[in-house]
Amino acid sequence: MNRIVLVLGLLFSLLLQAKEQVLKVDGLVCSFCAQGIEKSFKKDPRVETVDVDLKSKKVKIKLKENQSITNQEYQTILEDAGYTLIEVN
């Protein structure tokens, strides 16, 4: 029982570590688009780094330690910047 608790605790703590998520975005066609997305995410105190890839139309978000952003929040941030979230990985 103790081992199970320990393993669950470890797994939970891993989940709370800094994590990276990749967002697939529609409408991402130019540098101004990329800049708008980058600035919008950098305003969020939970975000460590933002990396926009115009070729793959993906935005890589690295979160600060023990931080999380829901898919709904990702969608809102992107909509406020003027873009459409397709999927989160």
Next chain:
Amino acid sequence: MSRLVLMLCLLMGHSLKAHPTSFKGSWMIESKFSQPMTEIGIGYGLSSHYALWVKTMGFPMLNQDKIGLIQMNHLIKRWNAPESQGNLYIGLGGGRAYHSNQNPLNISPLGLAFIQADWETRFIYMMFDHQFFSPGAPHQKISRFRLGIAPYLAEYNEQSAWMIGELVQFDNLDLDVRAILRLYHKNILYEIGGSLNGSAIINLMTHL
């Protein structure tokens, strides 16, 4: 030095058009200059769908007439697709026209409405806009069409380039045909080119 270059580019800017709206909290600076018209504008993004602009326009060929106005732009619809983006904008503005050839200086109120549609991929860019001015303004309408092609694809951190053809018409005057090279890096966009009537073009636009 870089600030001096930036200021010079702003003051020398020709025929450049910023996006009418941008992301929430953004600042947009655009400058335009051509033989028939100069323009400098500063805009603030209230949201991704609304932006407030303050602009000044000059008309060197019309006795140095000038316009000062405040304008609200609205993104009516954006079509985001995997490889493209299309936009439809409208805008309304109000201000004053200064007819400097008249003594005493004649100042008249004016209104402005515009509509703009654009569509772009990473290879092709098309834009049409039409501005309507109220009576009392130096011009009553200005129309513009642009078609641009990117000779190569660039990433966000790389310098991108566009070759653009532009047609501009003031009122019912002859079309002004222009060829422009657009250079684009991160949030700074420069344009250099010329018109068939012989005037040079140097532009700058930035989003902050």
